Amino acid sequence: MTRLAKMVGTSWRWLVGENGSARQILHHGFLVSAVLIGLFSAVFNYLMELTVPAYSVALAVISLMVMVMWYRSRFHGEFSRMSWLFCTLVTFVMLPGNWVFNHGASGPTLLFYLMAAAYVLGVLPPDRLRRGVIISGLMLMPWILLWGEMANPQLVSSYASTAMRSLDMGVSYTLAFGLLSLVIAGYAKRIREERDLARAYATKLERLSRLDSLTGLYNHRTIHEHAEHHLSGRDISCLLICDLDHFKQINDAHGHPYGDQVLAHFSMHIQTLSREYSGKAGRYGGEEFMILLPGNLAVAREFDRQLRESCEASPLAHGVIRFSTGVSERRHPDTLSSWVQRSDEALYHAKASGRDQLIVDHDISMV
Template sequence: MIEKTRSWLLGSKDNPQQYIQHAVQLIVSVAFLYAAAINYVTGASGHLNISIQLAMSVGTLGVWYRSRWHNDYQRMAVTFMVMITTITLPINWFLNGGSYGPTFFLNICVFMYITVAFRNNPPYRYFGQFFSVFVPIPLVIIEYCFPELISPYTDNETRLIDLASTSVVTSIFMLLMMENQTKKFLLRQSKVEQLSEQLRQLSEQDALTGLLNRRSFVNSFVEWKETKEYFTIAAVDIDFFKQVNDQWGHQYGDEVLIKASTLLAEISKENNALAFRTGGEEFMLMMPYSLNEAYQHIQILHDRFAEMKLLNGPVTFSSGLAEVKQDESQDQFLKRVDRLLYQAKNQGRNRTVVE
């Protein structure tokens, strides 16, 4: 219930800029309403002061309403900034004790708000910062020259209550600004992580088939060699693939590659293995098994290839299968498994040669 109410009032947290903007507008509106109520109850101010505070409360609420419910965020943000820098702060100065009141503290909050809210809009940011910095100067001069224009506090107790209330509002405001910046940072970090993960996947995946690519094979080979007691790799090559491309076209050839990759991905998923596309019609299947166990799974793959549903009939593959030795390099292993693959081709294809 609380979350729904907060969402209704402030909007989505996924847009921290607008979320905090609406929160600040509501706080300012409530603060003016609270000040008017206190002044009315205590008799600390006259009817003119109370009327102005009520008008500021209603005006700020109207800005919030236009921004929140009429998708007029940008224009209302500028309107709100102009209102607080050129109207709210001067009025607060004259009606709340001048230099003895809380306006200086509020001015610091306004400066911080403008800096954060208009971070991506320099012209408006500079305008607001200029006014929030320099408006107090003429106000001090006016107070010095015409002290009768300042509405003094009726007693010191009223002044302390006003300062304490302002301190609470200021603290809440600071927390909102911190939450805004934290939320922005977390959103940016999340986007960076998502983009980083997408780039990582793109750098490690084959674009056509979705299998891992040669770069990933190189990295996985090193990782498995460091972490596995033993593992076996099959070098898989689709038979007569060039003729398939020449006879049926490259689009059909791509379909063959995708179907073959799907079968390799299924086998790898079933056996905690990894499947890679390392060349045109060349694949690698890395399995955490001994040579005999791996051979059984390759035979299953042969059977599934024979059942492949393709427009011009199934295709076959030749394979070389070898267990990786701990004392050999990746290049040495690849030369060894390639020799086995060529033996399979020379022996008539559609078979696996084991070392």
């Protein structure tokens, strides 16, 4: 029994296309169900003599047409076109025909109109004109059919007996219940799909809100948060502030777009090296960058040396990117303000002492 259920589940997933969107899966499932229900109804109506034999033949032919629609949608990527054609066929051909040949208002057609409406609202592509035509048809067609039956009762067939009507309504209810279950499952999958998409967008927005749009490094607020985290720990760490040398002249000589390219290029070097050192890097403002490194001043000096070598190895149009660095090691009484200030003062001395060098805060001496 378990093996049979597994085979049925596998077959169903193949029929509806488990890798498609929720709308596509609902559409394919509804088409497959429409084919099965159409063929079953053709046989059922013929055996029970509920309608004329020609209607059973018409049901079988329409079921084959729907099977072709399923095939085109499932394997040829024609979901939008086939959903529109199927909705048109159901609204203006299949259900009106079912009304006429399956006992009008006394039969189950209104029930199937409701199922069709549930399907259409969840699947039909958001084309205003097409949606308007189909939804208007679903709203107005039953009224037209009711009026036509009232004006000309002889246009619709009648049940041979109350027992036959009860049997037809019972079977139709069961089929409609199956369709409704399928539609609800499709809506549930679509809700989950849209929820997951919303979560993915929220995660992406959260990540983007923490990054500088030009360089891809952490922005000012986020790098400060990481610095606060370093201050709350007990491990040794260093804070480096790097400032590009003569950046204004680069902008003036080559233009601001080129200046942005320089910032992005330098940020790439910082990002790559920071990851190797398990550090955090951010754009502190303008052409200034803040790097947080676990480890002592020797680690910070080695980081600075490798960063300069990396820049030397990949010069730009104006030449090698030169920069000055101020660094300080965290002290236990430090606040964020005092820690940043010591690195900033060291940077100021590096700039005042000729640039293109690293200065440590505790002795304000060139390294």
